[in-house]
Amino acid sequence: MLLSLILAPFVGFLINAFRFKSPVTKISGWIGSGACLVSFLSATYCFLTFNFESQSLNLGSWISIGNLNIPFSFVVDPLSLIMILLITGVGFLIHIYSISYMSQDKGITRYFAYLNLFVFMMLVLVLADNLPLLFVGWEGVGLCSYLLIGFWFKDSLKVQAGMKAFIVNRIGDACFLIGMFLIFAHFGSLNFSELNNLFLGKSFSGFLNPGTLGALLLFLGATGKSAQMPLHIWLADAMAGPTPVSALIHAATMVTAGIYMVVRLFGLYSSSPDLLLLIGWVGAITSLGAALVATRQWDLKKVLAYSTISQLGYMFMALGVKAFPTGVFHLLTHGFFKALLFLCAGSLIHGLSGEQDIRFMGGLKKYFPKTFLSYMVGALALVALPPFSGFFSKDEILHALFSSGNYGLYFIALVTAFCTAFYMTRLTVLVFFGKENFKTKPHESPPTILVPLFALSFFAIFGGFIGIPHLFSGFLGFHPPHLLNQFLAAFSVADFKSSVFTEGLLMGLSVYGSLIVIGVTSYYYLKASKESVPVFWKRCLEKSFYTEEGLQKYVYPYFSKLSESCFQSLDKGFFQEGIIFLSKQVLAVRREISCWVNGNLQSYALYFVMGLSVFVFLVFLR
């Protein structure tokens, strides 16, 4: 079952890859979706037959040198089960969606080949039981991300966005590799369960011990993949890809790989409290910054992209206070509602013939009634109003931050939640209400687009019920189990308890605060004609705090100088000159001895006899 789970998307990829020039483009979408469906059914089977004993599948040895043994082995445990259900489930819906979204495109076969390859690589990533195999999937999803961002390769801007994503990720991946080497050099193992067992229960302070340093380097890799603070710059540009790709790769699955990796190595990370604090603060700063930037973006997809960065920051905050299951909870609900929001955005863009600027939308509610409904579900889940799924996970994160005593992190998370309410209300009002600014005649999308929207809406509404907070047992009359925490019990290392009063206060603060923000914002955008934000602040947010400009001014010149000098001294000076020198030596030797090769059969026979004599002498007569 596990084999069909992993291999089905790969087979789909191979079929579509070998017929990518075929003129029959209609069936490629169904091939891709079928492969994903097989995978999803296998995942469901794995889930239903799961009895809390991790199953593993060993496909033989991959690398075996000295005491380094890396098998091709996959493992199914609660964490990877949640991930494979999310990946194949959301992946399948997005495949179905893509069939009509991409139907006008000539490269649809190529598109589905990439999409299937992505699902395969993502499954390798989450099922791998050791770091190098995870890294294979890690790089594989990076490759698919690059290919799909630059899918419309005739537009050089899109190709550049793809390259940017790839190169920024390379920086993180280099750190990831070094971290992996460091961990292997010091602890002699790269297997997840061995590493976790090695570190669980220990505690190292500071950063200068091999375990923490390795974990820090791995986390730097995660900041690249999950778009956190220093390396977040690629995700907004990644929106150049087709919208379903943004939904699947850059919202629901790939960008959460960093969070998955940290949770997977929860033993290693929970042994370094200082590093965890750093992770929490990186998440907090990213989260707040991205949420602020999202308030002033004009591109529909970029608002959602910055929102994704912000929510990923939320998950890292949860990880920072050791609330690993809670981070996974938010990963799951975020996967549903953010994919839903992106697909709604895609439906709007599709119906408006490619328009993405929200200044040229407005009043779309009556033209897109069904999309509007699903969009509202997604938006309310993102803003975290009960009973939508986002409420449960976000509330749990806020509660964990507060009750672990990190009030600074809690405060930032709360402000971020209000910012989220602000930018989502602004987006909703500008897109669906107000006056109509669009140029083309809008039309509601066909059923193949709407069905995935409804399916995801279902999960975005009810997905949160797997983690009902303790507080609700009061007015529900019975005590609902927190299913997710029970399921992920192996990954919880900390307990978050606080009094009913505190819990209720925190919940009320975030919910009523968000409601007030929504009310004020919608009044402001519906009634007020002009925005009265200071110009500098406005520019600053539109340019996303001038990160790009700052990097271009202060980092790129030095970096390119460094690369240039490396190129001149190492590449040209050492390797190229060295090779030329060597080849000249070889030529000189050749001139000396080429007279031996005279074309005479008998001299060759003589060399043969001489060589054989020397050999016989050395071996037998010594």
Place this chain on the structure above:
Amino acid sequence: MEITTFFPFFLAAMLFFIGMVGVLLRRNILVILMSLELMLNAVNLNILSFSSVYGLKDGPVLVFFIMSVAAAEAGIGLALAVRVYKIFKRINVDSLNQLKD
């Protein structure tokens, strides 16, 4: 007893050496082929002697195989010699140096 055991090996070594010198020094392809046969049969003799010394039965069988293969190989060698003669009107190995450099 000592001499009779030693003699066939000595004979085989001498035959092999004569064949080798023939291959290295003679220019005529036919003679070279004959010398090759001589070396081959020296090896055969060696095998037979060893198998009789150790009392093994499979030595002679192996030698039969080698002889039949050698017959086939001699056929190919002679055919090549005929082609060489038809092309160069001579039958010396010196003419077979077209592939150098």
